[in-house]
Amino acid sequence: GENVEQHPSTLSVQEGDSAVIKCTYSDSASNYFPWYKQELGKGPQLIIDIRSNVGEKKDQRIAVTLNKTAKHFSLHITETQPEDSAVYFCAASASAGGTSYGKLTFGQGTILTVHP
Amino acid sequence: DGGITQSPKYLFRKEGQNVTLSCEQNLNHDAMYWYRQDPGQGLRLIYYSQIVNDFQKGDIAEGYSVSREKKESFPLTVTSAQKNPTAFYLCASSMIAGPYEQYFGPGTRLTVT
Numbered sequence: 001g002e003n004v005e006q007h008p009s010t011l012s013v014q015e016g017d018s019a020v021i022k023c024t025y026s027d028s029a030s031n032y033f034p035w036y037k038q039e040l041g042k043g044p045q046l047i048i049d050i051r052s053n054v055g056e057k058k059d060q061r062i063a064v065t066l067n068k069t070a071k072h073f074s075l076h077i078t079e080t081q082p083e084d085s086a087v088y089f090c091a092a093s094a095s096a097g098g099t100s101y102g103k104l105t106f107g108q109g110t111i112l113t114v115h116p
Numbered sequence: 117d118g119g120i121t122q123s124p125k126y127l128f129r130k131e132g133q134n135v136t137l138s139c140e141q142n143l144n145h146d147a148m149y150w151y152r153q154d155p156g157q158g159l160r161l162i163y164y165s166q167i168v169n170d171f172q173k174g175d176i177a178e179g180y181s182v183s184r185e186k187k188e189s190f191p192l193t194v195t196s197a198q199k200n201p202t203a204f205y206l207c208a209s210s211m212i213a214g215p216y217e218q219y220f221g222p223g224t225r226l227t228v229t
Binding site: 001004006009032034036041042043044045046049089093103104106107108109 | 120122156157158159160161164174175206208216217218219220221222223225
């Protein structure tokens with residue numbers, strides 16, 4: 001089955017700096033890669049995702065890059081703010097035949113702390 | 117106001133008791149999922165369901181059971197056979213065809229003593 005490794009496990013930055021979180025996956029059939037943000041005591045919130053036919057996707061201060069050859073994808077947050085502090089999870093999924101069902105396999109999470 | 121609701125937010129049980137966690141969605145999603153989250157770990161899939169009256173085991177199904185009698189509802193029962201039931205339980209839903217995006221509920225924190 002799919003295995004997703006996420007690094008680093010903790011990341012501390014100063015406000016205004018950039019933050020990068022990296023994930024690798026094992027199943028070459030994976031074709032959907034979402035990123036979730038989870039605040040303390042809450043459910044994860046989808047913040048950005050990328051599909052395998054795209055190499056990079058941006059949404060304001062957040063960007064995700066995908067390298068299918070190397071089987072890794074990364075989350076980039078620019079101009080970090082204290083409210084970006086949270087746990088971030090990557091995930092990978094492969095469609096199952098014609099149903100397009102995707103079982104998500106999650107990384108272990110990165111605790112991001114942005115210091116004012 | 118569309119979304120996924122889980123109740124209760126906190127649940128306390130004695131060891132040896134079964135307990136059922138509620139999950140309801142009004143997003144008209146076909147697929148629903150249950151995940152378990154332990155401190156410092158990612159989310160692990162317990163069970164998932166693509167259509168009513170059908171569900172499949174995930175990676176850690178032992179000690180859990182589910183039902184899917186209605187499209188909107190996917191309750192999870194934590195049985196006394198689950199050796200380490202204390203955890204944060206998250207329910208999610210998604211459409212089947214097209215996007216894979218899974219949307220999560222607020223979670224239920226279960227403590228068994």
